[in-house]
Amino acid sequence: MELVEPSVEYKDSFIEAVKEYKSEAESEPIRSYRNLSIQGLEADFESFVERERSHAEGKNQQEGYVPQTEFWLVDGGEYIGHVRVRQRLTEHLLQIGGHIGYDIRPGKRGKGYGNKILALGLQKAREMGIEKVRITCDVDNVPSRKIIEKNGGVLDSEIPNPETGVNKARFWIENK
Numbered sequence: 001m002e003l004v005e006p007s008v009e010y011k012d013s014f015i016e017a018v019k020e021y022k023s024e025a026e027s028e029p030i031r032s033y034r035n036l037s038i039q040g041l042e043a044d045f046e047s048f049v050e051r052e053r054s055h056a057e058g059k060n061q062q063e064g065y066v067p068q069t070e071f072w073l074v075d076g077g078e079y080i081g082h083v084r085v086r087q088r089l090t091e092h093l094l095q096i097g098g099h100i101g102y103d104i105r106p107g108k109r110g111k112g113y114g115n116k117i118l119a120l121g122l123q124k125a126r127e128m129g130i131e132k133v134r135i136t137c138d139v140d141n142v143p144s145r146k147i148i149e150k151n152g153g154v155l156d157s158e159i160p161n162p163e164t165g166v167n168k169a170r171f172w173i174e175n176k
């Protein structure tokens with residue numbers, strides 16, 4: 001199991017993962033991958049991969065986003081999930097988003113991959129010089145909270161998140 005840069009090598013299992021996101025219950029949070037076109041990915045996966053990689057240079061991102069480096073967790077040659085390391089904090093990231101975001105594909109959840117993706121993501125953040133990591137989760141996201149605590153997260157505070165109506169739990173992780 002390892003983190004790799006987005007690569008065309010994982011096309012088939014990545015597309016399977018997108019199908020899993022699309023069939024998730026409507027009550028699940030809307031994830032960007034759910035909106036990807038299977039047809040588009042089948043036709044030109046290389047452009048998709050290039051776009052994902054270009055975010056590390058701050059390209060092809062929403063207004064106000066800082067450069068973020070994306071890695072894919074792969075196991076046995078298959079796409080399992082992704083982690084994004086934001087290269088610096090904005091006020092919004094400090095309050096709500098944090099340095100690191102992660103997601104395990106629906107079909108692979110509950111198998112320990114979440115704990116592993118954050119551990120490996122923290123190593124990448126260390127290599128990128130991020131010695132103190134801000135990390136957050138919704139207060140009702142039980143698995144994510146366990147993952148953060150298992151990886152050394154110390155609760156700082158919980159604040160209302162007007163964007164969702166669900167409070168955010170905010171942690172720091174010493175990452176030297």
Ligand SMILES: CC(C)(COP(=O)(O)OP(=O)(O)OC[C@H]1O[C@@H](n2cnc3c(N)ncnc32)[C@H](O)[C@@H]1OP(=O)(O)O)[C@@H](O)C(=O)NCCC(=O)NCCS
Pocket residue numbers: 101102103104105108109110111112113114115116136137138141142143144146147150
């Ligand atoms: C949160 C997420 C990454 C967890 O991934 P995962 O691979 O299922 O996590 P793990 O299997 O490593 O489980 C982590 C812990 O949560 C527990 N857990 C897993 N699913 C659970 C559930 N539905 N309810 C309660 N606890 C759960 C596990 O037992 C484990 O605890 P332990 O280490 O004490 O045994 C995954 O659910 C996901 O991608 N969710 C959508 C995106 C998201 O919420 N990302 C985090 C944003 S902050």
